[in-house]
Amino acid sequence: MSQLSTGLTAAERENLKFLLSMAAGGIISGHAQGISKELRDKALGVSQQSLPKLLAGPREKYPTGIVFHGRAPFLSDEQLTTLDQESRECRSRAERFMDHYVASGAPAAREASLSEPVRAFLGETVGAVAPTRRANYLYYDEPGLGIDPHVDKDEFSLNILTMLEHRSGGGQRSELILHPPGQDAIHFHLQPGESLVFFADSVTHQRTRTVADESIRLVSFGYRTLEGNS
Ligand SMILES: [Fe+2]
Known part of the structure; x- marks a missing residue:
C-alpha cells in the first residue's frame, strides 16, 4: 500500500484514503454483517493498517496514533x-x-x-x-x-x-x-x-x-x- 501510494497523485491518495476509512468505519459500525467474521477481521486489519502506511511520515513513531x-x-x-x-x-x-x-x-x-x-x-x-x-x-x-x-x-x-x-x-x-x-x-x-x-x-x-x-x-x-x- 505504501508502494502504491508513492505512484499516486495527492488527489488519488486522498480518494484511496477515503475508501479505506469508509471500509474500516463501516466494519466497526457493524455494516458488514453479511460476510464471515474471518473475512471481516481481515478486511478491517488491512484497511486500518494501510491508512498510516499510506500517509507514512511521523505516524510510524506512534503505533496507536x-x-x-x-x-x-x-x-x-x-x-x-x-x-x-x-x-x-x-x-x-x-x-x-x-x-x-x-x-x-x-x-x-x-x-x-x-x-x-x-x-x-x-x-x-x-x-x-x-x-x-x-x-x-x-x-x-x-x-x-x-x-x-x-x-x-x-x-x-x-x-x-x-x-x-x-x-x-x-x-x-x-x-x-x-x-x-x-x-x-x-x-x-x-x-x-x-x-x-x-x-x-x-x-x-x-x-x-x-x-x-x-x-x-x-x-x-x-x-x-x-x-x-x-
Ligand atoms: Fe474526527
Whole structure:
C-alpha cells in the first residue's frame, strides 16, 4: 500500500484514503454483517493498517496514533478559560455537521492554535506541521449526538482535541474511542482541560452517542503534517 501510494497523485491518495476509512468505519459500525467474521477481521486489519502506511511520515513513531494525552503544557490556564468562554459565546451560531454542532472562525481559538508553544510542542514531537487555520468548537449537547467511526481529511491530519466541559447526569456517558490498527480500542473520558493529540487522518475514531442530560463542549485544532506523503 505504501508502494502504491508513492505512484499516486495527492488527489488519488486522498480518494484511496477515503475508501479505506469508509471500509474500516463501516466494519466497526457493524455494516458488514453479511460476510464471515474471518473475512471481516481481515478486511478491517488491512484497511486500518494501510491508512498510516499510506500517509507514512511521523505516524510510524506512534503505533496507536496518539501523540499526547493529558493536561497540555502548551495551553495556559488563562487560555483555557478564554476558550471556554468563547465556546459558550459561539454556541448560538454553531451549525449542525452530521450528528454534532460546529462553530468555526472564532478568534481566540484560532490564535491559540497558531501559538508558539503549540508550534514548539508539535515540532518536538511529530516534526514540522502546517497549521490549517482550522480551529473549531464542537458541541454534543443534545441526546443522541455523536460521530460514527471515521478518519479525518487532511485539514485535521493531526488533531489537538481539548475538552472544555462534559456534564452528565451520571451513569452511561458518551466517550471518545480510538481504534488503532491491530490493537484493542482505546476509550477516553477526557476531563475538562485535558487534551488528546492524535493522527486523526489515519486512526479510526468515534464519539459514542450522548444520553439525556449530557452536554459536551470541545475545541479542536487542525494541522497538516509536512513529512511523509500527506
Ligand atoms: Fe474526527
